[in-house]
Amino acid sequence: MKLLLHICCAPCATATFDAWRALGTIPEGVFFNPNIHPFSEFQRRRDTLLAYASEIGLRLIGEPVYDVAGWLRMVAGNDEKGRRCRICISGRLRFTADLARSAGFEAFSTTLLISPWQEHEIIREEGEKAAAAAGVEFAYRDLRSEYGRSREMSREAGLYRQKYCGCIYSEAETALERRRKAR
Numbered sequence: 001m002k003l004l005l006h007i008c009c010a011p012c013a014t015a016t017f018d019a020w021r022a023l024g025t026i027p028e029g030v031f032f033n034p035n036i037h038p039f040s041e042f043q044r045r046r047d048t049l050l051a052y053a054s055e056i057g058l059r060l061i062g063e064p065v066y067d068v069a070g071w072l073r074m075v076a077g078n079d080e081k082g083r084r085c086r087i088c089i090s091g092r093l094r095f096t097a098d099l100a101r102s103a104g105f106e107a108f109s110t111t112l113l114i115s116p117w118q119e120h121e122i123i124r125e126e127g128e129k130a131a132a133a134a135g136v137e138f139a140y141r142d143l144r145s146e147y148g149r150s151r152e153m154s155r156e157a158g159l160y161r162q163k164y165c166g167c168i169y170s171e172a173e174t175a176l177e178r179r180r181k182a183r
């Protein structure tokens, strides 16, 4: 299958790439995450992925896009976790689905499906909607059982692992939660 993989970060790409390769599919990847705040964090995650991709022979397509203003406009008024995550995930998967169709891929998927910290059912629902809108298959797989392996692989490869999901809201929520636990 010719598969385009939306990649949120290098650590999640590790075991996801392996899981697809084990089925005989060598995915190509796209890093499209305008949710990541601040820009220095976006660059760090992207640079980590670029280095890792060249190491493992993962081909990346698409120009770097960082429309944080557009992303903030999209979630404005829906800043509650869950509601904003649906909008955030939908935007990234729709971009990937459109790119997959225009670049001649049969299907698309996302590394978000490996994370137990993500809203898994929302990813599945929004992936299916994006697929229907673009006319290209959403290759759904529940890869959460591979999450531990992705942590091991990231450690072995010395990859930068971020401390929060990506957006400014998640950065604040994670910091507040850490402070609460430390008390």
Ligand code: SF4
Residues within 6 Å of the ligand: 035, 036, 082, 084, 085, 086, 088, 089, 165, 166, 167, 168, 169, 170
């Ligand atoms: S917490 Fe993560 S998925 Fe939810 S809006 Fe923020 S970056 Fe997007």
